[in-house]
Amino acid sequence: MISSLTVRRIAADQGAMLRELRTAALREAPYAFGETLEQALDEKRETFETVAARQAISDSSTSFILYTEGHPAGLIGAYFDDRRMAFVCALWVAPAVRHLRGGELLVNTASEWLAEHGATEVHAWVTDANRTAMRFYERLGFGPTGEHERMTRAPDEWETLLVRHVPRTHD
Numbered sequence: 556m557i558s559s560l561t562v563r564r565i566a567a568d569q570g571a572m573l574r575e576l577r578t579a580a581l582r583e584a585p586y587a588f589g590e591t592l593e594q595a596l597d598e599k600r601e602t603f604e605t606v607a608a609r610q611a612i613s614d615s616s617t618s619f620i621l622y623t624e625g626h627p628a629g630l631i632g633a634y635f636d637d638r639r640m641a642f643v644c645a646l647w648v649a650p651a652v653r654h655l656r657g658g659e660l661l662v663n664t665a666s667e668w669l670a671e672h673g674a675t676e677v678h679a680w681v682t683d684a685n686r687t688a689m690r691f692y693e694r695l696g697f698g699p700t701g702e703h704e705r706m707t708r709a710p711d712e713w714e715t716l717l718v719r720h721v722p723r724t725h726d
């Protein structure tokens with residue numbers, strides 16, 4: 556079963572799939588993300604097509620898609636911010652395939668891509684109330700940076716910045 560899970564970088568023509576996965580994530584786990592489902596649904600379809608086309612070739616921002624038996628079943632974003640800090644974001648695995656290490660495969664694949672582009676640390680913002688994601692990231696070796704912020708979507712909720720060191724792949 557585990558071997559049926561694969562991860563591939565987004566392709567330029569996968570805008571519709573990106574939209575489908577992102578809206579499925581926001582519908583199923585709205586507590587986990589800063590963006591709301593309404594915001595994602597308000598985006599034009601062409602926006603997702605533009606994002607996919609850019610992310611398929613960009614050196615600073617991309618997405619990876621999890622597949623089970625060829626069907627899309629999860630998503631993660633990876634990007635560098637203006638200060639070249641590396642982040643993973645928007646992680647989601649469809650409920651039917653959880654606990655099969657799909658989340659781990661997504662985080663590790665995204666981390667490898669970031670490391671190949673120069674990252675030595677990978678960061679992730681996690682909502683404090685999302686205990687599952689906290690445990691998940693801790694199990695993968697992420698720890699707190701000490702940075703803690705109110706969420707824009709819900710100012711009474713907080714999120715914590717986690718970090719994991721990654722081995723250098725390039726000198």
Ligand SMILES: CC(C)(COP(=O)(O)OP(=O)(O)OC[C@H]1O[C@@H](n2cnc3c(N)ncnc32)[C@H](O)[C@@H]1OP(=O)(O)O)[C@@H](O)C(=O)NCCC(=O)NCCS
Pocket residue numbers: 584587588645646647648649652653654655656657658659660680681682685687688690691694
């Ligand atoms: C967090 C998430 C991506 C994990 O995906 P996954 O494919 O199940 O992850 P893995 O199989 O690689 O690892 C699962 C591990 O995470 C933790 N975990 C996952 N779900 C859990 C749950 N419901 N309760 C407790 N721990 C959980 C455990 O450590 C678990 O290990 P186990 O399966 O041996 O018990 C998935 O639960 C998810 O999509 N949740 C909703 C969206 C979300 O919270 N995204 C994170 C935003 S920061």
